[in-house]
Amino acid sequence: MTDMTPELEKPARSQWWDVWAQFRTHKGALVGAFVFFLILFGVLIGPFLWPYDATTIDIRSRNQGPSWGHPMGTDQLGRDTLARVMIGGRVSLAVGLTAMFIALILGTLIGVLAGFFKWLDGVLMRLTDLFLALPLLPLLLVIIMLFRETLSARFGPEGGIFILMVFAIGITSWMQTARIVRGDVLSLKEREFMLAARSIGTPNGRMMSRHILPNVLSPIMVSATLGIATAIITESALSFLGLGFPPDFPTWGRLLRDGTDFLQQYPERAIWPGLMISLTVLSVNYMGDGLRDALDPRIRGR
Amino acid sequence: MLTYTIRRLILTVPTLLFISFVIFLIVKLSPSDPTANLPLTIPPEVREKIRESLGVNQPLTVQYLLWLKQFFWLEPRIVLEGWFGWDLGTEGEIRLISYQTRSPVMDLIWQRMPQTLWVVGTAYLVGILIAIPIGIYSAYKQYSVFDQAGTFISMVGFSVPPFFSGVLVIVIFSVLIPTDSFWWLPSIYDTTHEVVDWESFKFQFRQMIMPVMVLALQITAQISRFARASMLDNLNQDYVRTARAKGVRERGVVMKHVLRNSMIPVVTVIALGIPGIFGGAIITEQVFKVNGLGQLLIIAIQGGDVPMVQTLTFIFAILIVLFNLVADVLYGLLDPRIRYD
Numbered sequence: 001m002t003d004m005t006p007e008l009e010k011p012a013r014s015q016w017w018d019v020w021a022q023f024r025t026h027k028g029a030l031v032g033a034f035v036f037f038l039i040l041f042g043v044l045i046g047p048f049l050w051p052y053d054a055t056t057i058d059i060r061s062r063n064q065g066p067s068w069g070h071p072m073g074t075d076q077l078g079r080d081t082l083a084r085v086m087i088g089g090r091v092s093l094a095v096g097l098t099a100m101f102i103a104l105i106l107g108t109l110i111g112v113l114a115g116f117f118k119w120l121d122g123v124l125m126r127l128t129d130l131f132l133a134l135p136l137l138p139l140l141l142v143i144i145m146l147f148r149e150t151l152s153a154r155f156g157p158e159g160g161i162f163i164l165m166v167f168a169i170g171i172t173s174w175m176q177t178a179r180i181v182r183g184d185v186l187s188l189k190e191r192e193f194m195l196a197a198r199s200i201g202t203p204n205g206r207m208m209s210r211h212i213l214p215n216v217l218s219p220i221m222v223s224a225t226l227g228i229a230t231a232i233i234t235e236s237a238l239s240f241l242g243l244g245f246p247p248d249f250p251t252w253g254r255l256l257r258d259g260t261d262f263l264q265q266y267p268e269r270a271i272w273p274g275l276m277i278s279l280t281v282l283s284v285n286y287m288g289d290g291l292r293d294a295l296d297p298r299i300r301g302r
Numbered sequence: 303m304l305t306y307t308i309r310r311l312i313l314t315v316p317t318l319l320f321i322s323f324v325i326f327l328i329v330k331l332s333p334s335d336p337t338a339n340l341p342l343t344i345p346p347e348v349r350e351k352i353r354e355s356l357g358v359n360q361p362l363t364v365q366y367l368l369w370l371k372q373f374f375w376l377e378p379r380i381v382l383e384g385w386f387g388w389d390l391g392t393e394g395e396i397r398l399i400s401y402q403t404r405s406p407v408m409d410l411i412w413q414r415m416p417q418t419l420w421v422v423g424t425a426y427l428v429g430i431l432i433a434i435p436i437g438i439y440s441a442y443k444q445y446s447v448f449d450q451a452g453t454f455i456s457m458v459g460f461s462v463p464p465f466f467s468g469v470l471v472i473v474i475f476s477v478l479i480p481t482d483s484f485w486w487l488p489s490i491y492d493t494t495h496e497v498v499d500w501e502s503f504k505f506q507f508r509q510m511i512m513p514v515m516v517l518a519l520q521i522t523a524q525i526s527r528f529a530r531a532s533m534l535d536n537l538n539q540d541y542v543r544t545a546r547a548k549g550v551r552e553r554g555v556v557m558k559h560v561l562r563n564s565m566i567p568v569v570t571v572i573a574l575g576i577p578g579i580f581g582g583a584i585i586t587e588q589v590f591k592v593n594g595l596g597q598l599l600i601i602a603i604q605g606g607d608v609p610m611v612q613t614l615t616f617i618f619a620i621l622i623v624l625f626n627l628v629a630d631v632l633y634g635l636l637d638p639r640i641r642y643d
Binding site: 129130132133134135136137138139141142143145146229233236237240241242243253256259260263264267270271274275277278281282285286289 | 585603
């Protein structure tokens with residue numbers, strides 16, 4: 001009993017362990033993940049540790065350049081820019097993550113349904129094509145302009161815009177995920193294990209949840225990462241165009257827009273939030289790149 | 303191929319009708335009032351009269367059909383009249399009127415079109431001209447320093463949004479560099495400027511550098527990646543080895559055999575990207591204060607100018623559908639292996 005075979009002694013390596021091992025070899029992805037989580041923790045915990053409040057007006061110390069007291073300086077009302085960038089990052093990241101989540105659920109649902117049920121395929125894919133033909137940025141601007149007042153009246157100015165923004169971005173960015181998922185489901189359906197599952201009488205619902213969803217998880221995860229990047233850019237673009245959150249409510253896009261008014265005198269005020277947006281998106285893109293390689297079994301283990 | 307093109311062209315009609323209906327519904331079902339921006343001193347009866355004259359009290363279907371008629375039947379005739387001096391009987395018909403300016407929507411759009419096309423077109427051309435050589439060279443020298451740098455720069459191009467890269471170049475070239483320096487560039491695009499002689503051409507060139515470069519960065523990032531991937535696919539094909547084996551010079555192998563084959567998907571990507579670049583131009587125009595179509599849209603949205611918003615959004619949709627069709631047809635024409643029929 002004591003002499004076990006060497007295979008049994010080694011702990012079984014799960015699939016996710018392999019994925020992580022592959023992910024670690026991609027330097028850019030590793031740095032990207034590190035930077036992204038650094039930013040995430042910074043905006044989540046930072047405001048608790050930082051002595052200045054994002055909305056406290058201190059008119060005596062207005063328009064200051066970077067110093068030890070205010071590493072990013074202060075704005076025209078003497079509010080600390082670092083505090084505002086941290087609070088703004090919370091909103092930008094929250095919008096990005098939530099919108100990505102909505103897009104992901106919609107995209108997966110439509111992709112799985114279209115791939116699994118032949119009679120739904122035509123209709124759902126035409127719908128996807130139609131959505132792809134919509135001019136998204138103009139349409140988003142229109143939606144937000146038109147429904148801002150109603151939703152603000154019901155959920156408060158910040159909550160209303162958040163809900164509107166998240167849903168508007170979510171329902172206009174699910175199409176790529178749906179297409180990828182559908183393609184994968186179509187090829188999965190032809191595999192033997194699906195036939196085996198079918199032959200023992202697995203109902204459709206369980207086929208999808210047990211056999212299809214775990215197998216399409218990797219493309220979903222990759223498009224999730226890239227979805228965060230696009231959602232953050234879209235939110236910032238809308239805020240930059242002045243159709244985002246109310247003026248006293250900082251987000252990265254909004255801070256950038258406010259900064260451009262003082263570009264001649266205090267150019268650094270526009271640089272900080274822009275730098276944060278670019279850094280976040282860059283790190284997320286690198287993470288997605290590494291994840292794509294790590295989740296691809298043809299590359300993994302090489 | 304011809305039957306395929308015709309079939310696709312016929313299919314675009316229901317697509318466009320559906321999209322126009324969606325846009326119409328979104329704009330119309332919103333709780334916005336066309337008289338909301340008028341002075342508060344106007345009495346309610348007069349307000350009601352104004353609404354009636356704008357046609358917003360009619361049933362939705364009537365409004366939609368009227369808009370369709372104005373857009374697809376009346377406006378093309380007016381364009382033809384303007385071009386050829388014909389008389390097609392458009393005199394006295396009601397055109398689509400902008401709420402804000404009280405002038406016909408299409409006239410405003412025709413006024414703004416050249417600025418946008420000029421900036422966007424140049425940027426697209428510059429972007430393609432930079433991207434394709436980069437793509438070819440980084441594929442040919444895969445994993446070289448040049449390739450690594452190219453990958454990084456295109457990643458940056460993907461990640462830095464135009465509203466930041468635009469602000470950044472303004473800070474560098476208009477704020478930090480002194481005004482009398484050779485490197486100083488104007489941050490505001492002056493559309494009233496006319497090119498008459500060498501000096502004014504130089505000014506036009508200088509003011510176009512920044513907006514064009516900001517837009518071109520994004521285009522370059524996308525297209526160079528595609529060109530690289532497509533070149534890599536082809537470089538390992540058997541026909542490349544055959545060409546080398548029969549003694550074709552390296553230059554001929556890469557620039558003739560591989561390049562021609564790998565440009566097929568790139569050309570379609572270029573066609574597909576054209577509508578997207580108009581969307582990107584909305585932001586870039588805002589940064590550099592170009593008074594083009596994007597700026598017109600933003601002003602119309604902020605002013606609640608429903609006919610203008612509706613028409614502009616629909617024009618963007620037409621561009622997307624049209625260039626999707628162009629991309630598909632081009633793909634079929636360029637690649638004899640692809641047959642749709």
